[in-house]
Amino acid sequence: MKKTLLILAISATIASCTSKKTENAETKQLDSAAMTSQKQEKESITVPADSIDWGNVPELRDIGKFPFYTPTDDLKIIDEKNGLSEFFDYAKMENYTGSGINTTKGKLGVMVFEDNGDKKFNQQLFEDMVYPYLDKIGAKKIFNGKFPSDQALRAKLNENMWNGNKRTVGLGDDEPFAVYAFINDNKKYVLNIQSNSAQGKVFIMELK
CATH class of the missing domain: 1.20.5 (Single alpha-helices involved in coiled-coils or other helix-helix interfaces)
Structure with a gap:
């Protein structure tokens, strides 16, 4: 047992x-x-790559020198030096074309527009000044709209963040933005523009 x-x-x-x-x-x-x-x-998870058809981008003349845009007294560039708030000798910028991302590298200038003393920043004024200027000189509009819903594309665009001497500045994924391109003096340029009720931002890159 x-x-x-x-x-x-x-x-x-x-x-x-x-x-x-x-x-x-x-x-x-x-x-x-x-x-x-x-x-x-x-x-x-891959990010759709895209390219800018530079053959269809106009070459502009008599528009001045980098960074080209000079605002009126109604708009104030914060910490302005040589027409810019921040400048980077060499940087990378991710540009949304509406269907994919085009990566560019080169020198980057950033204009940040905010309150000017007692005069508050006016988003509508910023948009009514900057966009018509680009249309007037003949820059090509690549994209204008909201951030893409695709998470991979959003993550790539969120890489557009730069640490400058005065501030960290970049694109916000909760606000619409626009992308433009043009050629001047045989050099290629890409711009990203974005604004909200507190500030406006213009990122302009001269491609290497």
Whole structure:
């Protein structure tokens, strides 16, 4: 009787160990499968690349020198130096074309417009001054609208953030923006423009 009980106890112990090993193996397999799935999901997220057809971008003449735009007294460039709030000798900018991202590199100038003393920044005035200027000189409008809903595209555009001498400045993903391009003196230029009730921003890049 004692031998029988001993055998049953040993058998139960072996069965329990085998069950635990099986469960552990299955858990490891599930964890491995989950990690593989997550890795594949990350790898499958690609950003659609696009290009600017420079053959259809106009070459403009008699528009002055970089950064080209000079505001009236009604608009104030904050911390202005040589027509800019911030300047970067060499930077990268992600430009949305409406269907994909075009990456450009070169020197980048940033104009930041805010309150001017007692005179508050006026978003409508900013838009009524900047956009008609670009249309008047003949710059090509590449895009004008809201941030794309695609998460990969949004993440790429959120890379448009630069640490300057006075501030960190970039595109906000909760506000509409516009992209323009033109050629001047055989050099290519891309602009990103964005505004809200507190400020307006113009990013202009001369491509290398």
